[in-house]
Amino acid sequence: MTQRLLDKVALVTGGARGIGLSVARAFAREGARVVIADINHAEAETAAAGLEGGRAMAVAVDVADAGSVQAMIDAILAAHGRVDILMNNAGVGGNTPFLETSLADWNRIVGINLTGAFLVAQACAREMVKSGGGKIVNIASLSGQRGGNGRAAYGSAKAGLELLTKVMAVELAEHDINVNNIAPGAIETEMAKFAHDQATRAAYNYLIPMTRYGTPDEIADAAVFLCSDESRYVHGHTLNVDGGFRAAGLMFKRDAGPAA
Ligand SMILES: NC(=O)c1ccc[n+]([C@@H]2O[C@H](COP(=O)([O-])OP(=O)(O)OC[C@H]3O[C@@H](n4cnc5c(N)ncnc54)[C@H](O)[C@@H]3O)[C@@H](O)[C@H]2O)c1
Incomplete structure:
Protein backbone atom coordinates (compact mmCIF):
# COMPACT_ATOMS: atom_id res chain seq x y z
CA MET A 1 0.00 0.00 0.00
CA THR A 2 1.34 3.49 -0.83
CA GLN A 3 2.24 5.69 2.09
CA ARG A 4 0.63 8.98 1.20
CA LEU A 5 2.15 10.92 4.11
CA LEU A 6 5.61 9.35 4.11
CA ASP A 7 7.99 11.18 6.50
CA LYS A 8 5.65 14.12 6.96
CA VAL A 9 5.74 15.59 10.47
CA ALA A 10 2.08 15.51 11.46
CA LEU A 11 0.74 17.16 14.61
CA VAL A 12 -2.60 15.95 15.93
CA THR A 13 -3.98 18.01 18.80
CA GLY A 14 -6.38 16.19 21.10
CA GLY A 15 -4.93 12.98 19.70
CA ALA A 16 -5.02 10.93 22.90
CA ARG A 17 -8.47 9.50 22.18
CA GLY A 18 -11.57 9.73 19.98
CA ILE A 19 -11.38 11.26 16.52
CA GLY A 20 -7.84 12.54 17.10
CA LEU A 21 -6.54 9.08 17.99
CA SER A 22 -8.11 7.54 14.88
CA VAL A 23 -6.52 10.28 12.77
CA ALA A 24 -3.13 9.71 14.46
CA ARG A 25 -3.37 5.97 13.70
CA ALA A 26 -4.26 6.64 10.07
CA PHE A 27 -1.42 9.17 9.67
CA ALA A 28 1.06 6.65 11.16
CA ARG A 29 -0.18 3.95 8.76
CA GLU A 30 0.44 6.40 5.90
CA GLY A 31 4.08 6.80 7.00
CA ALA A 32 3.93 10.11 8.88
CA ARG A 33 6.01 11.00 11.92
CA VAL A 34 3.09 11.67 14.24
CA VAL A 35 3.04 14.02 17.22
CA ILE A 36 0.12 13.50 19.59
CA ALA A 37 -0.43 16.66 21.63
CA ASP A 38 -3.04 16.55 24.36
CA ILE A 39 -3.90 18.04 27.74
CA ASN A 40 -4.06 14.47 29.01
CA HIS A 41 -0.37 13.64 28.72
CA ALA A 42 -0.51 10.14 30.21
CA GLU A 43 -3.19 9.08 27.71
CA ALA A 44 -1.25 10.77 24.89
CA GLU A 45 1.91 8.82 25.76
CA THR A 46 0.03 5.52 25.76
CA ALA A 47 -1.57 6.43 22.43
CA ALA A 48 1.77 7.41 20.85
CA ALA A 49 3.44 4.20 22.06
CA GLY A 50 0.70 2.17 20.37
CA LEU A 51 1.04 3.73 16.90
CA GLU A 52 2.34 1.78 13.92
CA VAL A 69 1.21 26.08 22.57
CA GLN A 70 4.63 27.68 21.98
CA ALA A 71 6.28 25.10 24.27
CA MET A 72 4.60 22.35 22.18
CA ILE A 73 5.94 23.87 18.94
CA ASP A 74 9.44 24.18 20.46
CA ALA A 75 9.36 20.50 21.45
CA ILE A 76 8.31 19.45 17.93
CA LEU A 77 10.99 21.60 16.31
CA ALA A 78 13.62 20.17 18.66
CA ALA A 79 12.60 16.63 17.67
CA HIS A 80 11.81 17.06 13.96
CA GLY A 81 12.85 20.56 12.84
CA ARG A 82 9.51 21.34 11.16
CA VAL A 83 5.74 20.79 11.07
CA ASP A 84 4.25 19.66 7.75
CA ILE A 85 0.70 18.78 8.77
CA LEU A 86 -1.62 20.09 11.47
CA MET A 87 -4.79 18.27 12.42
CA ASN A 88 -6.34 20.97 14.61
CA ASN A 89 -8.67 18.66 16.49
CA ALA A 90 -8.57 19.33 20.25
CA GLY A 91 -11.96 20.39 21.54
CA VAL A 92 -14.52 20.10 24.28
CA GLY A 93 -18.26 19.58 23.92
CA GLY A 94 -21.02 21.66 25.41
CA ASN A 95 -24.69 21.01 25.96
CA THR A 96 -26.04 23.89 28.04
CA PRO A 97 -29.22 25.80 27.13
CA PHE A 98 -28.66 29.38 25.99
CA LEU A 99 -30.49 30.89 28.98
CA GLU A 100 -28.30 28.93 31.38
CA GLN A 122 -1.03 30.38 13.85
CA ALA A 123 2.00 28.86 15.59
CA CYS A 124 2.15 25.99 13.06
CA ALA A 125 1.55 28.23 10.05
CA ARG A 126 4.45 30.48 11.08
CA GLU A 127 6.72 27.43 10.97
CA MET A 128 5.21 26.22 7.67
CA VAL A 129 5.93 29.62 6.11
CA LYS A 130 9.59 29.17 7.05
CA SER A 131 9.78 25.59 5.73
CA GLY A 132 7.93 26.32 2.47
CA GLY A 133 4.39 24.98 2.96
CA GLY A 134 2.10 22.55 4.70
CA LYS A 135 -1.40 21.27 5.28
CA ILE A 136 -3.83 22.41 7.96
CA VAL A 137 -7.16 20.76 8.69
CA ASN A 138 -9.39 22.34 11.30
CA ILE A 139 -12.14 20.30 12.92
CA ALA A 140 -15.32 22.32 13.04
CA SER A 141 -18.76 20.74 13.45
CA LEU A 142 -22.23 20.40 12.06
CA SER A 143 -23.17 22.20 15.30
CA GLY A 144 -21.45 25.28 13.87
CA GLN A 145 -23.70 25.16 10.77
CA ARG A 146 -27.11 24.58 12.32
CA GLY A 147 -28.74 25.94 15.46
CA GLY A 148 -29.02 22.95 17.79
CA ASN A 149 -30.23 22.69 21.38
CA GLY A 150 -27.54 23.42 23.95
CA ARG A 151 -24.94 24.54 21.41
CA LYS A 166 -11.59 30.61 4.99
CA VAL A 167 -9.50 33.58 6.10
CA MET A 168 -6.48 31.33 6.61
CA ALA A 169 -7.01 29.78 3.17
CA VAL A 170 -7.02 33.21 1.55
CA GLU A 171 -3.98 34.51 3.40
CA LEU A 172 -1.84 31.37 3.45
CA ALA A 173 -2.25 30.25 -0.19
CA GLU A 174 0.76 32.30 -1.26
CA HIS A 175 2.86 30.31 1.23
CA ASP A 176 1.73 26.94 -0.21
CA ILE A 177 -0.17 26.18 2.97
CA ASN A 178 -3.34 24.31 2.15
CA VAL A 179 -6.14 24.95 4.68
CA ASN A 180 -9.43 23.05 4.92
CA ASN A 181 -12.04 22.14 7.41
CA ILE A 182 -13.81 18.90 8.33
CA ALA A 183 -17.27 19.26 9.82
CA PRO A 184 -18.17 15.98 11.51
CA GLY A 185 -21.78 15.14 12.19
CA ALA A 186 -22.57 12.90 15.14
CA ILE A 187 -19.54 10.69 15.72
CA GLU A 188 -19.47 7.91 18.32
CA THR A 189 -16.78 9.09 20.81
CA GLU A 190 -16.43 9.87 24.52
CA MET A 191 -17.45 13.45 23.75
CA ALA A 192 -20.68 12.27 22.15
CA LYS A 193 -21.34 10.04 25.17
CA PHE A 194 -21.00 13.13 27.37
CA ALA A 195 -22.88 15.64 25.23
CA HIS A 196 -25.60 13.47 23.65
CA ASP A 197 -28.43 12.36 25.90
CA GLN A 198 -31.15 9.96 24.72
CA ALA A 199 -33.25 12.75 23.23
CA THR A 200 -30.24 14.11 21.32
CA ARG A 201 -29.42 10.65 19.94
CA ALA A 202 -32.99 10.05 18.81
CA ALA A 203 -33.10 13.48 17.12
CA TYR A 204 -29.82 12.83 15.29
CA ASN A 205 -30.82 9.38 14.06
CA TYR A 206 -34.10 10.82 12.76
CA LEU A 207 -32.35 13.65 10.89
CA ILE A 208 -29.41 11.72 9.41
CA PRO A 209 -30.29 10.12 6.03
CA MET A 210 -27.86 7.27 6.78
CA THR A 211 -29.70 6.79 10.15
CA ARG A 212 -26.58 6.16 12.21
CA TYR A 213 -23.72 7.87 14.00
CA GLY A 214 -20.37 7.99 12.21
CA THR A 215 -17.16 6.40 13.43
CA PRO A 216 -13.85 8.15 14.22
CA ASP A 217 -12.25 6.14 11.39
CA GLU A 218 -14.65 7.73 8.91
CA ILE A 219 -13.29 11.15 9.93
CA ALA A 220 -9.71 9.83 9.75
CA ASP A 221 -10.20 8.70 6.13
CA ALA A 222 -11.29 12.23 5.18
CA ALA A 223 -8.35 13.70 7.12
CA VAL A 224 -5.82 11.56 5.23
CA PHE A 225 -7.28 12.76 1.93
CA LEU A 226 -7.14 16.43 2.99
CA CYS A 227 -3.55 16.06 4.25
CA SER A 228 -2.28 14.17 1.19
CA ASP A 229 -1.23 15.48 -2.21
CA GLU A 230 -4.49 14.14 -3.67
CA SER A 231 -6.32 17.19 -2.28
CA ARG A 232 -3.81 19.79 -3.49
CA TYR A 233 -6.44 21.96 -5.25
CA VAL A 234 -9.01 21.65 -2.43
CA HIS A 235 -8.58 24.85 -0.47
CA GLY A 236 -10.74 26.78 2.01
CA HIS A 237 -13.29 23.99 1.81
CA THR A 238 -15.49 22.50 4.51
CA LEU A 239 -15.89 18.77 4.02
CA ASN A 240 -18.92 17.56 5.91
CA VAL A 241 -18.58 13.97 7.09
CA ASP A 242 -22.04 13.61 8.53
CA GLY A 243 -24.03 10.80 6.90
CA GLY A 244 -25.90 13.36 4.80
CA PHE A 245 -27.23 15.50 7.67
CA ARG A 246 -26.31 18.83 6.10
CA ALA A 247 -27.82 17.86 2.76
CA ALA A 248 -31.15 16.72 4.14
CA GLY A 249 -34.49 18.45 3.94
CA LEU A 250 -37.83 16.67 3.75
CA MET A 251 -37.33 12.99 4.56
CA PHE A 252 -39.89 10.21 4.54
CA LYS A 253 -40.05 6.59 3.46
CA ARG A 254 -41.74 5.97 0.08
CA ASP A 255 -43.51 2.91 1.46
CA ALA A 256 -44.94 4.77 4.48
CA GLY A 257 -48.37 4.97 2.80
CA PRO A 258 -50.60 8.00 2.15
CA ALA A 259 -50.71 10.85 4.65
CA ALA A 260 -53.78 10.84 6.85
N1 LIG B 1 -17.84 13.40 18.52
C1 LIG B 1 -18.62 14.17 17.77
O1 LIG B 1 -19.81 13.85 17.54
C2 LIG B 1 -18.08 15.44 17.15
C3 LIG B 1 -18.90 16.11 16.23
C4 LIG B 1 -18.44 17.27 15.64
C5 LIG B 1 -17.18 17.75 15.96
N2 LIG B 1 -16.39 17.10 16.85
C6 LIG B 1 -15.06 17.67 17.15
O2 LIG B 1 -14.06 16.70 16.92
C7 LIG B 1 -12.96 16.95 17.81
C8 LIG B 1 -12.63 15.68 18.58
O3 LIG B 1 -13.79 15.27 19.29
P1 LIG B 1 -13.94 13.84 20.00
O4 LIG B 1 -15.36 13.47 19.88
O5 LIG B 1 -12.88 12.93 19.52
O6 LIG B 1 -13.68 14.29 21.51
P2 LIG B 1 -12.98 13.52 22.74
O7 LIG B 1 -13.47 14.23 23.95
O8 LIG B 1 -13.14 12.06 22.64
O9 LIG B 1 -11.42 13.88 22.50
C9 LIG B 1 -10.97 15.21 22.61
C10 LIG B 1 -9.50 15.20 22.97
O10 LIG B 1 -9.08 16.58 23.09
C11 LIG B 1 -8.31 16.72 24.28
N3 LIG B 1 -8.42 18.09 24.79
C12 LIG B 1 -9.51 18.67 25.37
N4 LIG B 1 -9.20 19.92 25.75
C13 LIG B 1 -7.91 20.14 25.40
C14 LIG B 1 -7.04 21.24 25.53
N5 LIG B 1 -7.42 22.37 26.13
N6 LIG B 1 -5.78 21.14 25.05
C15 LIG B 1 -5.37 19.97 24.47
N7 LIG B 1 -6.14 18.89 24.33
C16 LIG B 1 -7.41 18.98 24.79
C17 LIG B 1 -8.92 15.69 25.25
O11 LIG B 1 -8.02 15.38 26.31
C18 LIG B 1 -9.21 14.53 24.31
O12 LIG B 1 -8.11 13.64 24.21
C19 LIG B 1 -13.40 18.10 18.70
O13 LIG B 1 -12.88 19.32 18.18
C20 LIG B 1 -14.89 18.09 18.59
O14 LIG B 1 -15.47 19.35 18.85
C21 LIG B 1 -16.81 15.95 17.46
Whole structure:
Protein backbone atom coordinates (compact mmCIF):
# COMPACT_ATOMS: atom_id res chain seq x y z
CA MET A 1 0.00 0.00 0.00
CA THR A 2 1.34 3.49 -0.83
CA GLN A 3 2.24 5.69 2.09
CA ARG A 4 0.63 8.98 1.20
CA LEU A 5 2.15 10.92 4.11
CA LEU A 6 5.61 9.35 4.11
CA ASP A 7 7.99 11.18 6.50
CA LYS A 8 5.65 14.12 6.96
CA VAL A 9 5.74 15.59 10.47
CA ALA A 10 2.08 15.51 11.46
CA LEU A 11 0.74 17.16 14.61
CA VAL A 12 -2.60 15.95 15.93
CA THR A 13 -3.98 18.01 18.80
CA GLY A 14 -6.38 16.19 21.10
CA GLY A 15 -4.93 12.98 19.70
CA ALA A 16 -5.02 10.93 22.90
CA ARG A 17 -8.47 9.50 22.18
CA GLY A 18 -11.57 9.73 19.98
CA ILE A 19 -11.38 11.26 16.52
CA GLY A 20 -7.84 12.54 17.10
CA LEU A 21 -6.54 9.08 17.99
CA SER A 22 -8.11 7.54 14.88
CA VAL A 23 -6.52 10.28 12.77
CA ALA A 24 -3.13 9.71 14.46
CA ARG A 25 -3.37 5.97 13.70
CA ALA A 26 -4.26 6.64 10.07
CA PHE A 27 -1.42 9.17 9.67
CA ALA A 28 1.06 6.65 11.16
CA ARG A 29 -0.18 3.95 8.76
CA GLU A 30 0.44 6.40 5.90
CA GLY A 31 4.08 6.80 7.00
CA ALA A 32 3.93 10.11 8.88
CA ARG A 33 6.01 11.00 11.92
CA VAL A 34 3.09 11.67 14.24
CA VAL A 35 3.04 14.02 17.22
CA ILE A 36 0.12 13.50 19.59
CA ALA A 37 -0.43 16.66 21.63
CA ASP A 38 -3.04 16.55 24.36
CA ILE A 39 -3.90 18.04 27.74
CA ASN A 40 -4.06 14.47 29.01
CA HIS A 41 -0.37 13.64 28.72
CA ALA A 42 -0.51 10.14 30.21
CA GLU A 43 -3.19 9.08 27.71
CA ALA A 44 -1.25 10.77 24.89
CA GLU A 45 1.91 8.82 25.76
CA THR A 46 0.03 5.52 25.76
CA ALA A 47 -1.57 6.43 22.43
CA ALA A 48 1.77 7.41 20.85
CA ALA A 49 3.44 4.20 22.06
CA GLY A 50 0.70 2.17 20.37
CA LEU A 51 1.04 3.73 16.90
CA GLU A 52 2.34 1.78 13.92
CA GLY A 53 5.95 2.44 12.92
CA GLY A 54 7.16 3.32 16.44
CA ARG A 55 8.02 6.88 15.43
CA ALA A 56 5.27 8.81 17.24
CA MET A 57 5.88 11.19 20.12
CA ALA A 58 3.59 12.68 22.74
CA VAL A 59 3.63 16.30 23.89
CA ALA A 60 1.58 17.89 26.68
CA VAL A 61 -0.40 20.96 25.66
CA ASP A 62 -3.31 23.09 26.71
CA VAL A 63 -4.33 24.57 23.37
CA ALA A 64 -6.11 27.46 25.12
CA ASP A 65 -2.82 28.67 26.63
CA ALA A 66 -0.47 30.56 24.28
CA GLY A 67 2.64 29.73 26.32
CA SER A 68 1.78 26.04 26.35
CA VAL A 69 1.21 26.08 22.57
CA GLN A 70 4.63 27.68 21.98
CA ALA A 71 6.28 25.10 24.27
CA MET A 72 4.60 22.35 22.18
CA ILE A 73 5.94 23.87 18.94
CA ASP A 74 9.44 24.18 20.46
CA ALA A 75 9.36 20.50 21.45
CA ILE A 76 8.31 19.45 17.93
CA LEU A 77 10.99 21.60 16.31
CA ALA A 78 13.62 20.17 18.66
CA ALA A 79 12.60 16.63 17.67
CA HIS A 80 11.81 17.06 13.96
CA GLY A 81 12.85 20.56 12.84
CA ARG A 82 9.51 21.34 11.16
CA VAL A 83 5.74 20.79 11.07
CA ASP A 84 4.25 19.66 7.75
CA ILE A 85 0.70 18.78 8.77
CA LEU A 86 -1.62 20.09 11.47
CA MET A 87 -4.79 18.27 12.42
CA ASN A 88 -6.34 20.97 14.61
CA ASN A 89 -8.67 18.66 16.49
CA ALA A 90 -8.57 19.33 20.25
CA GLY A 91 -11.96 20.39 21.54
CA VAL A 92 -14.52 20.10 24.28
CA GLY A 93 -18.26 19.58 23.92
CA GLY A 94 -21.02 21.66 25.41
CA ASN A 95 -24.69 21.01 25.96
CA THR A 96 -26.04 23.89 28.04
CA PRO A 97 -29.22 25.80 27.13
CA PHE A 98 -28.66 29.38 25.99
CA LEU A 99 -30.49 30.89 28.98
CA GLU A 100 -28.30 28.93 31.38
CA THR A 101 -24.94 29.40 29.68
CA SER A 102 -22.66 31.18 32.15
CA LEU A 103 -19.88 33.50 31.08
CA ALA A 104 -17.39 31.05 32.58
CA ASP A 105 -18.80 28.20 30.44
CA TRP A 106 -18.82 30.40 27.34
CA ASN A 107 -15.21 31.49 27.87
CA ARG A 108 -14.01 27.93 28.51
CA ILE A 109 -15.69 26.42 25.45
CA VAL A 110 -14.83 29.28 23.10
CA GLY A 111 -11.33 29.44 24.62
CA ILE A 112 -10.55 25.83 23.73
CA ASN A 113 -12.55 25.29 20.52
CA LEU A 114 -11.91 28.64 18.81
CA THR A 115 -9.08 30.56 20.51
CA GLY A 116 -7.15 27.33 21.04
CA ALA A 117 -7.53 26.32 17.40
CA PHE A 118 -6.41 29.82 16.35
CA LEU A 119 -3.30 29.71 18.59
CA VAL A 120 -2.21 26.29 17.33
CA ALA A 121 -2.90 27.08 13.67
CA GLN A 122 -1.03 30.38 13.85
CA ALA A 123 2.00 28.86 15.59
CA CYS A 124 2.15 25.99 13.06
CA ALA A 125 1.55 28.23 10.05
CA ARG A 126 4.45 30.48 11.08
CA GLU A 127 6.72 27.43 10.97
CA MET A 128 5.21 26.22 7.67
CA VAL A 129 5.93 29.62 6.11
CA LYS A 130 9.59 29.17 7.05
CA SER A 131 9.78 25.59 5.73
CA GLY A 132 7.93 26.32 2.47
CA GLY A 133 4.39 24.98 2.96
CA GLY A 134 2.10 22.55 4.70
CA LYS A 135 -1.40 21.27 5.28
CA ILE A 136 -3.83 22.41 7.96
CA VAL A 137 -7.16 20.76 8.69
CA ASN A 138 -9.39 22.34 11.30
CA ILE A 139 -12.14 20.30 12.92
CA ALA A 140 -15.32 22.32 13.04
CA SER A 141 -18.76 20.74 13.45
CA LEU A 142 -22.23 20.40 12.06
CA SER A 143 -23.17 22.20 15.30
CA GLY A 144 -21.45 25.28 13.87
CA GLN A 145 -23.70 25.16 10.77
CA ARG A 146 -27.11 24.58 12.32
CA GLY A 147 -28.74 25.94 15.46
CA GLY A 148 -29.02 22.95 17.79
CA ASN A 149 -30.23 22.69 21.38
CA GLY A 150 -27.54 23.42 23.95
CA ARG A 151 -24.94 24.54 21.41
CA ALA A 152 -24.78 28.30 22.07
CA ALA A 153 -21.11 28.39 23.06
CA TYR A 154 -19.96 25.25 21.22
CA GLY A 155 -21.79 25.99 17.98
CA SER A 156 -20.65 29.63 17.98
CA ALA A 157 -17.04 28.56 18.49
CA LYS A 158 -17.22 26.03 15.64
CA ALA A 159 -18.94 28.53 13.31
CA GLY A 160 -16.10 30.93 14.06
CA LEU A 161 -13.56 28.23 13.26
CA GLU A 162 -15.20 27.57 9.89
CA LEU A 163 -14.84 31.24 8.98
CA LEU A 164 -11.29 31.35 10.33
CA THR A 165 -10.49 28.47 7.96
CA LYS A 166 -11.59 30.61 4.99
CA VAL A 167 -9.50 33.58 6.10
CA MET A 168 -6.48 31.33 6.61
CA ALA A 169 -7.01 29.78 3.17
CA VAL A 170 -7.02 33.21 1.55
CA GLU A 171 -3.98 34.51 3.40
CA LEU A 172 -1.84 31.37 3.45
CA ALA A 173 -2.25 30.25 -0.19
CA GLU A 174 0.76 32.30 -1.26
CA HIS A 175 2.86 30.31 1.23
CA ASP A 176 1.73 26.94 -0.21
CA ILE A 177 -0.17 26.18 2.97
CA ASN A 178 -3.34 24.31 2.15
CA VAL A 179 -6.14 24.95 4.68
CA ASN A 180 -9.43 23.05 4.92
CA ASN A 181 -12.04 22.14 7.41
CA ILE A 182 -13.81 18.90 8.33
CA ALA A 183 -17.27 19.26 9.82
CA PRO A 184 -18.17 15.98 11.51
CA GLY A 185 -21.78 15.14 12.19
CA ALA A 186 -22.57 12.90 15.14
CA ILE A 187 -19.54 10.69 15.72
CA GLU A 188 -19.47 7.91 18.32
CA THR A 189 -16.78 9.09 20.81
CA GLU A 190 -16.43 9.87 24.52
CA MET A 191 -17.45 13.45 23.75
CA ALA A 192 -20.68 12.27 22.15
CA LYS A 193 -21.34 10.04 25.17
CA PHE A 194 -21.00 13.13 27.37
CA ALA A 195 -22.88 15.64 25.23
CA HIS A 196 -25.60 13.47 23.65
CA ASP A 197 -28.43 12.36 25.90
CA GLN A 198 -31.15 9.96 24.72
CA ALA A 199 -33.25 12.75 23.23
CA THR A 200 -30.24 14.11 21.32
CA ARG A 201 -29.42 10.65 19.94
CA ALA A 202 -32.99 10.05 18.81
CA ALA A 203 -33.10 13.48 17.12
CA TYR A 204 -29.82 12.83 15.29
CA ASN A 205 -30.82 9.38 14.06
CA TYR A 206 -34.10 10.82 12.76
CA LEU A 207 -32.35 13.65 10.89
CA ILE A 208 -29.41 11.72 9.41
CA PRO A 209 -30.29 10.12 6.03
CA MET A 210 -27.86 7.27 6.78
CA THR A 211 -29.70 6.79 10.15
CA ARG A 212 -26.58 6.16 12.21
CA TYR A 213 -23.72 7.87 14.00
CA GLY A 214 -20.37 7.99 12.21
CA THR A 215 -17.16 6.40 13.43
CA PRO A 216 -13.85 8.15 14.22
CA ASP A 217 -12.25 6.14 11.39
CA GLU A 218 -14.65 7.73 8.91
CA ILE A 219 -13.29 11.15 9.93
CA ALA A 220 -9.71 9.83 9.75
CA ASP A 221 -10.20 8.70 6.13
CA ALA A 222 -11.29 12.23 5.18
CA ALA A 223 -8.35 13.70 7.12
CA VAL A 224 -5.82 11.56 5.23
CA PHE A 225 -7.28 12.76 1.93
CA LEU A 226 -7.14 16.43 2.99
CA CYS A 227 -3.55 16.06 4.25
CA SER A 228 -2.28 14.17 1.19
CA ASP A 229 -1.23 15.48 -2.21
CA GLU A 230 -4.49 14.14 -3.67
CA SER A 231 -6.32 17.19 -2.28
CA ARG A 232 -3.81 19.79 -3.49
CA TYR A 233 -6.44 21.96 -5.25
CA VAL A 234 -9.01 21.65 -2.43
CA HIS A 235 -8.58 24.85 -0.47
CA GLY A 236 -10.74 26.78 2.01
CA HIS A 237 -13.29 23.99 1.81
CA THR A 238 -15.49 22.50 4.51
CA LEU A 239 -15.89 18.77 4.02
CA ASN A 240 -18.92 17.56 5.91
CA VAL A 241 -18.58 13.97 7.09
CA ASP A 242 -22.04 13.61 8.53
CA GLY A 243 -24.03 10.80 6.90
CA GLY A 244 -25.90 13.36 4.80
CA PHE A 245 -27.23 15.50 7.67
CA ARG A 246 -26.31 18.83 6.10
CA ALA A 247 -27.82 17.86 2.76
CA ALA A 248 -31.15 16.72 4.14
CA GLY A 249 -34.49 18.45 3.94
CA LEU A 250 -37.83 16.67 3.75
CA MET A 251 -37.33 12.99 4.56
CA PHE A 252 -39.89 10.21 4.54
CA LYS A 253 -40.05 6.59 3.46
CA ARG A 254 -41.74 5.97 0.08
CA ASP A 255 -43.51 2.91 1.46
CA ALA A 256 -44.94 4.77 4.48
CA GLY A 257 -48.37 4.97 2.80
CA PRO A 258 -50.60 8.00 2.15
CA ALA A 259 -50.71 10.85 4.65
CA ALA A 260 -53.78 10.84 6.85
N1 LIG B 1 -17.84 13.40 18.52
C1 LIG B 1 -18.62 14.17 17.77
O1 LIG B 1 -19.81 13.85 17.54
C2 LIG B 1 -18.08 15.44 17.15
C3 LIG B 1 -18.90 16.11 16.23
C4 LIG B 1 -18.44 17.27 15.64
C5 LIG B 1 -17.18 17.75 15.96
N2 LIG B 1 -16.39 17.10 16.85
C6 LIG B 1 -15.06 17.67 17.15
O2 LIG B 1 -14.06 16.70 16.92
C7 LIG B 1 -12.96 16.95 17.81
C8 LIG B 1 -12.63 15.68 18.58
O3 LIG B 1 -13.79 15.27 19.29
P1 LIG B 1 -13.94 13.84 20.00
O4 LIG B 1 -15.36 13.47 19.88
O5 LIG B 1 -12.88 12.93 19.52
O6 LIG B 1 -13.68 14.29 21.51
P2 LIG B 1 -12.98 13.52 22.74
O7 LIG B 1 -13.47 14.23 23.95
O8 LIG B 1 -13.14 12.06 22.64
O9 LIG B 1 -11.42 13.88 22.50
C9 LIG B 1 -10.97 15.21 22.61
C10 LIG B 1 -9.50 15.20 22.97
O10 LIG B 1 -9.08 16.58 23.09
C11 LIG B 1 -8.31 16.72 24.28
N3 LIG B 1 -8.42 18.09 24.79
C12 LIG B 1 -9.51 18.67 25.37
N4 LIG B 1 -9.20 19.92 25.75
C13 LIG B 1 -7.91 20.14 25.40
C14 LIG B 1 -7.04 21.24 25.53
N5 LIG B 1 -7.42 22.37 26.13
N6 LIG B 1 -5.78 21.14 25.05
C15 LIG B 1 -5.37 19.97 24.47
N7 LIG B 1 -6.14 18.89 24.33
C16 LIG B 1 -7.41 18.98 24.79
C17 LIG B 1 -8.92 15.69 25.25
O11 LIG B 1 -8.02 15.38 26.31
C18 LIG B 1 -9.21 14.53 24.31
O12 LIG B 1 -8.11 13.64 24.21
C19 LIG B 1 -13.40 18.10 18.70
O13 LIG B 1 -12.88 19.32 18.18
C20 LIG B 1 -14.89 18.09 18.59
O14 LIG B 1 -15.47 19.35 18.85
C21 LIG B 1 -16.81 15.95 17.46
